[in-house]
Amino acid sequence: MSSVLSFPDRGHWGKSSWRGNCSGHVYKELYERLRPDLVVDPMMGSGTSIEVAHEMNIPAVGLDLHSGFDALTMSILERVGRPAGLVISHPPYGAQIKYSGNVWGKEPHPSDLSHCVDDEDFNSKLQAVLLNQREATAPGMYYGTIIGDWRRGGRYSSYQAECISRMPSSELVGVLIKQQHNVQSDRKRYGRMVLPFIQHEYIILWQRTKQVMSTLQTLK
Numbered sequence: 741m742s743s744v745l746s747f748p749d750r751g752h753w754g755k756s757s758w759r760g761n762c763s764g765h766v767y768k769e770l771y772e773r774l775r776p777d778l779v780v781d782p783m784m785g786s787g788t789s790i791e792v793a794h795e796m797n798i799p800a801v802g803l804d805l806h807s808g809f810d811a812l813t814m815s816i817l818e819r820v821g822r823p824a825g826l827v828i829s830h831p832p833y834g835a836q837i838k839y840s841g842n843v844w845g846k847e848p849h850p851s852d853l854s855h856c857v858d859d860e861d862f863n864s865k866l867q868a869v870l871l872n873q874r875e876a877t878a879p880g881m882y883y884g885t886i887i888g889d890w891r892r893g894g895r896y897s898s899y900q901a902e903c904i905s906r907m908p909s910s911e912l913v914g915v916l917i918k919q920q921h922n923v924q925s926d927r928k929r930y931g932r933m934v935l936p937f938i939q940h941e942y943i944i945l946w947q948r949t950k951q952v953m954s955t956l957q958t959l960k
Contacts, residue, residue, distance in 0.1 A: 776825030
């Protein structure tokens with residue numbers, strides 16, 4: 741199996757009009773590899789991850805800020821009721837796409853990761869979400885995130901590097917590279933920049949240790 745995924749066709753799952761949507765083929769590939777008994781997505785967006793799971797007869801729970809679940813302040817485990825085999829998120833990439841007050845809702849939501857004040861605010865909040873995901877993962881099973889990097893104003897922000905550095909290194913399973921297709925940046929012109937295009941994303945996976953640890957212990 742390759743560590744590089746490329747799916748030009750997003751598939752029939754979810755809503756193609758939802759900006760930043762991930763191809764359903766990516767989730768299908770993950771589910772086939774990891775074989776979770778229960779999938780939880782705390783940032784389901786238009787529901788692509790959940791539709792794929794249901795089509796594969798995998799129990800799944802989709803949560804999102806736009807439907808009233810705040811992954812920063814609410815426990816995923818308490819909402820779902822039992823630990824899951826895979827807790828996977830696809831958060832906003834900084835302020836690339838503003839969601840609350842734009843894609844959904846009338847006003848920006850204070851817990852919306854697309855409205856963070858800067859990269860440090862974003863990275864800290866995403867870490868909190870990932871720890872929440874970890875708590876909702878059954879021992880020995882998987883949690884992860886689909887995340888891209890961002891360049892604006894000549895500055896490159898490596899969100900995937902921050903995710904890896906802020907989470908338990910002993911639980912890191914690996915990173916898959918996902919090629920991006922049909923994104924708005926494909927139509928931009930960046931002058932004479934040496935590396936102008938970011939045409940990939942990362943799928944970072946961790947396996948929760950079977951030994952019960954406190955949050956403070958996992959960060960050491």
